[in-house]
Amino acid sequence: xxxxxxxxxxxxWRGAQQGRYETYVVPQRExxxxxxxVTFVQRHIDPTLSYRFACRVGVCGSCAMTVNGKPRWTCxxxxxxxxxxxxxxxxxxxxxxxxxxxxxxxERFFEKWQAAKGxxxxxxxxxxxxxxxxPDTPARRAADAAIECINCGVCxxxxxxxxxxxxxxxxAALTRAWTLVNDERDAGNTARLQAVxxxxxxxxxxxxxxxxxxxxxxxxxxxxxxxxxxRTVAAYLKGEIEA
Amino acid sequence: xxxxxxxxxxxxxxxMAPLVFVHIxxxxxxxxxxxxxxxxxxxxxxxxxxxxxxxxxxxxxxVHASIGLRNIMAEWLPVTERxxxxxxxxxxxxxxxxxxxxxxxxxxx
Amino acid sequence: xxxxxxxxxxxxxLPWHFLALGLAIDGDAKLESFLRWSDQPLVxxxxxxxxxLLTVHLLGGLRVLxxxxxxxxxxxxxxxxxxxxxxxxxxxxxxxxxx
Numbered sequence: 001x002x003x004x005x006x007x008x009x010x011x012x013w014r015g016a017q018q019g020r021y022e023t024y025v026v027p028q029r030e031x032x033x034x035x036x037x038v039t040f041v042q043r044h045i046d047p048t049l050s051y052r053f054a055c056r057v058g059v060c061g062s063c064a065m066t067v068n069g070k071p072r073w074t075c076x077x078x079x080x081x082x083x084x085x086x087x088x089x090x091x092x093x094x095x096x097x098x099x100x101x102x103x104x105x106x107e108r109f110f111e112k113w114q115a116a117k118g119x120x121x122x123x124x125x126x127x128x129x130x131x132x133x134x135p136d137t138p139a140r141r142a143a144d145a146a147i148e149c150i151n152c153g154v155c156x157x158x159x160x161x162x163x164x165x166x167x168x169x170x171x172a173a174l175t176r177a178w179t180l181v182n183d184e185r186d187a188g189n190t191a192r193l194q195a196v197x198x199x200x201x202x203x204x205x206x207x208x209x210x211x212x213x214x215x216x217x218x219x220x221x222x223x224x225x226x227x228x229x230x231r232t233v234a235a236y237l238k239g240e241i242e243a
Numbered sequence: 244x245x246x247x248x249x250x251x252x253x254x255x256x257x258x259m260a261p262l263v264f265v266h267i268x269x270x271x272x273x274x275x276x277x278x279x280x281x282x283x284x285x286x287x288x289x290x291x292x293x294x295x296x297x298x299x300x301x302x303x304x305x306v307h308a309s310i311g312l313r314n315i316m317a318e319w320l321p322v323t324e325r326x327x328x329x330x331x332x333x334x335x336x337x338x339x340x341x342x343x344x345x346x347x348x349x350x351x352x
Numbered sequence: 353x354x355x356x357x358x359x360x361x362x363x364x365x366l367p368w369h370f371l372a373l374g375l376a377i378d379g380d381a382k383l384e385s386f387l388r389w390s391d392q393p394l395v396x397x398x399x400x401x402x403x404x405l406l407t408v409h410l411l412g413g414l415r416v417l418x419x420x421x422x423x424x425x426x427x428x429x430x431x432x433x434x435x436x437x438x439x440x441x442x443x444x445x446x447x448x449x450x451x
Contacts, residue, residue: 164318199324203249206356207416209428226420229249236246243247253420256413263410267442270403274450280384284376301370308363315360334363341370348377 008083010037012049013091016098021089034074034082035063038090038102051102058216061152065102066091071157073216093157109153112169117195118176121188131185143182146175146224148217155211155221167200171211171221174202178224181231193232194241202228244317248310255307262300287349294350301342309335354432355412358405365402396450404443411435 008028011021024041035053042049053063058076065074068082068089082088096104124131133140155171156162162170177196180186196202202225211221235241273283287293313331317324375382389395415431418424 161318197246199245201245203244203246207419209419212425213428220425222419223423223425229420232246233250236250241246243245253417257417260410260414260417263406267403267407271446271449274399274446278387280376280380280387284380284383304366308359308366311356311359312363315356338366338370341367341374344377345370345373348374352377352379 009087011089014101032079034067034077050100061150064093064152064154071154093153095157095162109156113173116169116173116177117192118173121186123187139182143179146179154214158210158214160208161204161206165204168204169200175221175224178228193235196228197232197241251306252310255303259303297346305335305339358409361405400443400447403446404439407439407442408435
């Protein structure tokens with residue numbers, strides 16, 4: 001029987017965009033994660049609670065929620081590290097419409113991914129020789145440093161500019177665009193730079209660095225966006241793209 | 244905010260960085276005890292250097308502040324970017340006009 | 353946020369600053385009486401705050417220019433604290449000289 005230490009008072013968001021926090025009492029256990037707590041409520045207290053998870057080991061990004069005001073992966077957040085005096089407040093990710101309780105509609109997040117042209121544009125066909133990509137060129141290093149994004153939405157939820165500017169593409173979409181800008185096989189860079197140089201693009205970023213602080217994969221969207229800023233300015237000054 | 248506004252804002256910022264350091268030094272000098280308006284004017288009157296320095300500073304500040312205000316309006320007020328842009332242009336013109344008038348007052352009067 | 357608020361405050365202040373300096377347009381008398389009015393401690397204190405805001409906005413701006421153009425990945429908090437501290441020192445020196 002897992003050892004019970006004490007009890008946690010947990011407030012969970014119930015409802016949709018309108019709703020309220022409801023409080024549940026959950027036994028605190030050793031090595032317990034926030035996802036364990038939410039799962040306990042749904043299985044033993046209130047089966048009508050809606051929430052998302054998949055891998056529960058920190059590789060899929062599905063379980064991201066707002067925990068005590070900060071967007072985090074709940075499966076990788078230990079209760080002992082965040083529950084000040086036995087209290088937890090858990091809500092859905094910010095900056096996204098709430099479907100129900102702790103689940104959000106990620107459609108806008110992915111629409112912006114497309115709008116930033118975060119899609120590979122091939123320059124060759126299967127009949128051409130395979131391009132040798134060296135892992136140690138500066139461009140490939142830049143791409144590799146930014147490529148591990150799993151679309152969890154934590155950066156998007158934590159971004160002030162996303163909150164203030166409905167058309168801002170957001171750190172994740174721009175980071176993916178940056179990896180493709182650095183991919184020597186990609187042929188779509190003029191269109192891509194044009195897309196991220198428009199209103200709501202990389203220039204809307206105010207360099208608050210919340211995305212960098214919060215990313216559970218330790219990616220640095222601030223640096224990726226700074227790279228896009230430099231590339232778009234160069235392209236603009238050379239007349240390759242328009243304002 | 245797009246690439247064109249970004250370029251203007253960052254460029255005027257970079258231009259003003261050294262100008263502000265000098266301006267802070269000027270503030271410290273001009274506010275020392277005993278400086279009268281006549282003392283100040285005797286130094287600025289007829290000076291091409293002052294006119295050039297502060298003329299450039301005023302122009303850069305007008306551009307930089309108006310773009311900054313445009314961002315604040317578009318993000319914090321329920322107005323469209325176009326509306327914010329128009330207000331910002333108005334403010335920029337106001338700042339430039341008042342600023343160049345002040346420069347003229349100190350150099351020409 | 354400090355950067356934005358200081359910028360906003362400076363933007364609001366500037367037109368008044370230009371109007372005050374523009375008093376010299378008809379000679380030094382009006383500017384002189386304005387300067388003497390501004391010798392009041394409360395006004396000098398407000399000027400100290402303006403010096404703080406200007407310095408903090410400058411340092412915050414330098415931070416942004418560095419992060420966007422050089423490979424600097426440091427986090428915000430220490431830089432912001434440093435900027436605020438330096439600005440406070442500069443403003444304090446200003447106040448010390450005028451009082």
